[in-house]
Amino acid sequence: MQVTINGKTEEVSGSTVLDLLKAKDVSPQMVAVELNSKMLDRDKLGSTVVKDGDAIELLFYMGGGA
């Protein structure tokens, strides 16, 4: 199925958001996930199933400034 991840359409196999992060080698601690414009709680990542056409934003911490 196709989902949009950070604005880019990608082909992914059906699974949960947590599986998708694992496949992308992204630690759940390092990212905030927005699914179809709603923030997902971290403890819901493993129980939220990705569906065809979903829009996912992986928001990484951006810390610097000095």
Add this chain to the structure above:
Amino acid sequence: MPFIPDSEEQVTRYSRHILLPEVGGKGQQKIGQAKVLLVGAGGLGSPAAFYLAAAGVGTVGLIDSDAVDLSNLQRQIIHQTPDIGRPKVASAKAKILALNPSVAVETYDMRLTAENALDLISRYDIVVDGVDTFPAKFLINDACFFARKPLVHGGILRFDGRVFTILPGQSACLRCIFKQPPPPGAVASCQEAGVIGALAGVIGTIQATEVLKLILGKGSLLTNRLLDYDARETRFRVIKVAKNPRCPLCGERPEITRLVEHEPEVCAVRTA
């Protein structure tokens, strides 16, 4: 003393602002009466301080406990080679006054802490985040919420930058997205990972623009929108975010009811 654009010198100095329908004489007067606090006089604070001073912001507060280091000069453009070793706030104040002597510059050669943050922030109208660590960014986010002061958040790392404006209680805050800082040491800092110098100019200047729009009450702010800039690919993206009812700070059942300081990051401790 707040500046009033009444003299000929002032009218000429700000003529390119006054020409804009969004600014005009009245808007320029608002800018002259505004008090803006820059937390951090480094990569983001440098361009923000320059443009806010040039714009005629009446009072600019600067808080930073660091001294200018040779490795800062690649991006912290308010500091220059002869400033090495000088407190950053003193170095920045001198440049601001050289650019625009009518700006009142208030300097605090110290760190922002849970003890001093509310008192300091409550003296200003708008706060600009130009700090380098997550605990400090979350402290500023929380302090601005408790003091009900608009905050223009900024971050830079490697080739990536972000700007996000927060109207406390009204729009999404940092904790609506990231409930807490990342685990200590988990995310690299500029010191560890590097940063392309000119990126600080892009992000700090967008922060200054947000401040001016806040003062003027014009245009659309970066509230409920993250602006992410990928300098390597020259790509800007706007990501919509919303106020999170489960936010531990500004949500329906807040868990954070007073200022707390998160543990410093491992890398911050090591390089302190």
